[in-house]
Amino acid sequence: MKLKNGDKEYGAGSNQNWLERLSKSNDFVHEHTSLRDDEPFWISYYRTLVSSDILHKDVLPYLQEKLPLEELKSRIPVQEIIFTRDADEIIQNILNGSLAIQKHQYDDECLLINIANSKFRDVGMATMESSTLGPQVGFIEELDTNINLVRKRLPVPELLVKEMKVGELSKTRVAVLYMDGIADPENVNTVIQRIKDIQYDHIQDSSYIASMIEDNSNSLFPQSISTERADRVAAGLTEGKIIIASDGSPNLVILPVTLMESFIAMEDYSYxxxxxxxxxxxxxxxxxxxxxxxxxxxxxxxxxxxxxxxxxxxxxxxxxxxxxxxxxxxxxxxxxxxxxxxxxxxxxxxxxxxxxxxxxxxxxxxxxxxxxxxxxxxxxxxxxxxxxxxxxxxxxxxxxxxxxxxxxxxxxxxxxxxxxxxxxxxxxxxxxxxxxxxxxYLSQYPIRNTSFQDLWVRLPFSMQKENPKTLRPQKKWKSTGTGKKTGPANDFYE
Amino acid sequence: MMNRSAFCLILILLLLLSGCSFLPTNIVNEIDMAQGVGYDLAEKKNIKGTIVFPIFKKDKTSTTEVRTAIGKSSKEIRSILNNETRYTLVSGQVRVALYGKKMAKKGINDFVDTLHRDPAIGSLVQMAIVDGDSNELFKMKKYKNENVSIHIQELLEQNMKMGLLPQTNLQSFLFQFFQIGQDPYLPLIKKEKDNIRITGMAIFKDDQYVTSISMEDLFIFKALVDINRTGLRQFILEKHDNVVLDTLGSKVKYKVKIVQGRPEFTINLKMKTRLHEFAPSEKQRQSFDKKKYQKQVEQELEKSAINIINQFKKHQVDPLGLGAKYKEHYRGFNEKQWNMYYPNVKVVVNADIEILQTGTVD
Known part of the structure; x- marks a missing residue:
């Protein structure tokens, strides 16, 4: 559903009555922590979104004393605490599982404590792209865990994550991952621009984004690879590819790809x-x-x-x-x-x-x-x-x-x-x-040197020296050493 | 966004067209595929044509149908036979074409023409001349269930591959037929009692059967026209020493020399062989004398080569393509003149036989 001009924008509050808007829902809680009405504090949250464990153990005990909000901020042992007056921000955070603390019921100032209760399955085996050898881990539905899995494989500051919110209703967090200094900045800008241009009310999966930003959406051929394997993502990043991850989706999207890559399994590198x-x-x-x-x-x-x-x-x-x-x-x-x-x-x-x-x-x-x-x-x-x-x-x-x-x-x-x-x-x-x-997409033609290093066939690691040229990577050679010669350490492998 | 009506039209077309096809179809179980054709001479300048086609049944061995009709041309015969077959007769699976000897004497070109004019028929069709009637050969009861045309085709092909027959098929026949200075040759087969057997090689003058070579001479004939083919031959040498040799590989070179305006041919035959059997007349303990027997075999082969060449000269036929070699060599080639020269042309054969392997015993 697209929003027309003049329509009320969903989710964003325009004034102080955020409380009124949120109270319409039955799972919204707005409580007073002391007996007397004019005394602090007032807390509001969605019962279904917060972790009551954290709420009762780490937050409520501090609310017995009558402290100013700034003081409270430094005391409560929760990492994400924001102090704000902005109604939009308050609504957004409450909807993401924050607890709002006000001194008086109609105060502008508000302390937002993130005590979200995120329930996700554990990181498990990759089920769609299973392999006999090599890493078995597969992505899950939580964005941060997925990025964590990738970062563990590439612990370098060059791995950059750009986050955006897409979807007028779903407000899905979408992250673009790329290696600074390897990925072509033009490609990165294109991806970010295209994601920003998406106008759609809900994004349930990264495949939504993949098909929305495709060059030709009438094609039968997938112009990106959706993968649930962290090793595939990490390998793609090092070659200068761009990854799109979306919250709530266990598949990460790799761009740009060529036809031949659909025949490459990560297991190939284990044999x-x-x-x-x-x-x-x-x-x-x-x-x-x-x-x-x-x-x-x-x-x-x-x-x-x-x-x-x-x-x-x-x-x-x-x-x-x-x-x-x-x-x-x-x-x-x-x-x-x-x-x-x-x-x-x-x-x-x-x-x-x-x-x-x-x-x-x-x-x-x-x-x-x-x-x-x-x-x-x-x-x-x-x-x-x-x-x-x-x-x-x-x-x-x-x-x-x-x-x-x-x-x-x-x-x-x-x-x-x-x-x-x-x-x-x-x-x-x-x-x-x-x-x-x-x-x-068919960049195996014309046949280049790099097509034989790791596209049509895979040569031994010592002979895979160049990054694929079609991605126009900023880094030509795979190894940072002297260029043509891979370092002595590589002789060890093959 | 595609125009909605155009989309509907395409959808309807897709559904409608899926049943029909733009070209005439030949669905395999709704045609009768001729696998063998045979032509014999009938009375009053007519031709008796025979067509063999298999009938396939599910989970049962196939049977072969043999149908005969008399007509003036190959396609006339086919259309007459079409009136009595369940499905349309088609020619794309023809594997073997047989010609009766009597008919071959009058010329087979009219009935070869139809084979190479039909695009459905490949050029690897086997051809053979039947010493007798091709119709009888096809109708043999023994091969009712065995598919007689495939039997003949494979009989010929295995003999070309491993036996004494030189490679022939429709393609080679047409090449030799249209080549100036060469005459075609085809295998000669015969029905003997209850069997079909190869009896020699039919030699043509243009498209007319003229003479034949016996099996004994096929070893040297194959060596002269075919390269690198295997074959087995027994040589009975001086003092009745019996030597059986098997070709491992052979090479033949034709040299043309013009002497006083007339061509002279030297045929250099190099052959690598393997000793298969050796039965010396004098039973004594001695190893195989390679040099001695090589020499004797060479002489024997040269003799038989000259023999068949003399036979060819006598009948004015040229299956070796000496005329074609002369033409390649000599710009002023004249076919009439060559035909005059041919019976007296000088041909020298030099055989060079090498016995490479003598077995595990020596």
Missing amino acids: SWIISNFFRLLRFAAMFISTMITPMYVAIMTYHYELIPARLLETLVGSRAAVPFAPFLEALFLELMIEMVKEAGIRLPLKIGQSLGVVGGIVIGQAVVEAGLTSNVLLILVGLGSLASYTSPVYKFSNTIRFIKFPVIFLAQWFGLLGVFLAFLITQIHLLRLTSLGRP
């Missing part, structure tokens, strides 16, 4: 470079398998029977012999069924979901083949394709892959292999035009 390259290229190949294999089946079975090798003919045609539908309908039916099983598996309550994933997939698939509605070859291909779509370490990207195969199936039905190629061409053109934060 020998040869093995990790094998897996990286496997993921890349899996994308093609996932998007192309069903359309190829449709195209070949509908138009290009000449292409089938003689030895495969019996398997392919025999399996289709009794199927009453055209390959297109057969493929579409099966693909939609698999997607439905996947979707239901995500939406269903956890306990039911587990059994459905296995049972639904296998039982329905087997039954469909036995009933003669689809060929078992297609069932294998669709299964392979959907398996392959999950190899990408970036979840948003694997959703793109899941979706993109449907238009390709349609094109395959209309034009055969020409259609499949057309789909490839259209995607390629679109990707070439796409930018992430103004930097080319």
